[in-house]
Amino acid sequence: MQHIEDGVSGFPLAFGTLANSSHLSIDRAFEELFAEHYPRLVKTLVRLTGNTGQAEELAADAFYKLYRQGPAGGERANPAGWLYRTAINLGLDALRANTRRLRREDKAGREAVLKDSGDTPLTDLLAEEQRVRVRTVLARLKSEHSQALVMGSSGFSCKEMASVLGMKTESYYVLAGRAKAKFEQEYIRLFGREK
Numbered sequence: 001m002q003h004i005e006d007g008v009s010g011f012p013l014a015f016g017t018l019a020n021s022s023h024l025s026i027d028r029a030f031e032e033l034f035a036e037h038y039p040r041l042v043k044t045l046v047r048l049t050g051n052t053g054q055a056e057e058l059a060a061d062a063f064y065k066l067y068r069q070g071p072a073g074g075e076r077a078n079p080a081g082w083l084y085r086t087a088i089n090l091g092l093d094a095l096r097a098n099t100r101r102l103r104r105e106d107k108a109g110r111e112a113v114l115k116d117s118g119d120t121p122l123t124d125l126l127a128e129e130q131r132v133r134v135r136t137v138l139a140r141l142k143s144e145h146s147q148a149l150v151m152g153s154s155g156f157s158c159k160e161m162a163s164v165l166g167m168k169t170e171s172y173y174v175l176a177g178r179a180k181a182k183f184e185q186e187y188i189r190l191f192g193r194e195k
């Protein structure tokens with residue numbers, strides 16, 4: 001990475017010493033860093049994750065983190081190194097999440113095969129109708145309530161869900177309780193009580 005000499009000590013917003021520099025020069029430095037490293041960073045992440053779309057998302061996330069918080073202390077001299085470490089850590093986290101998701105899906109698939117071995121087309125139709133109803137209700141709830149319910153039904157731990165939603169675990173429990181109550185109210189309002 002070429003060093004950009006424009007009076008900026010460090011880099012964007014969180015790099016600390018912005019008082020003597022203009023945002024224009026910081027933005028230009030960031031754009032040059034992005035242009036220089038984004039393609040290679042995406043290629044690295046594609047090798048790690050095996051998914052181009054996910055790699056592009058992870059690279060964008062890493063650049064966003066660089067722009068918003070950036071490296072601290074001695075790492076300020078090497079924003080590209082910080083960027084790659086952050087992106088690879090994000091990629092590893094994504095791989096772990098994908099692995100957990102695949103295990104859950106595999107388990108659910110095995111259970112579904114055992115449970116659904118005697119299903120009829122009518123049973124399949126009723127199950128699909130129920131899924132449509134659930135999606136309809138979820139779409140009508142506040143996004144934070146829908147997120148809590150969907151994540152809860154996807155095998156996330158309470159700690160993971162609280163972290164993703166940016167709240168304390170105790171606060172998540174309150175949110176989850178409210179979300180379930182709102183879901184039930186809205187479901188009954190739209191479709192009535194199940195018999």
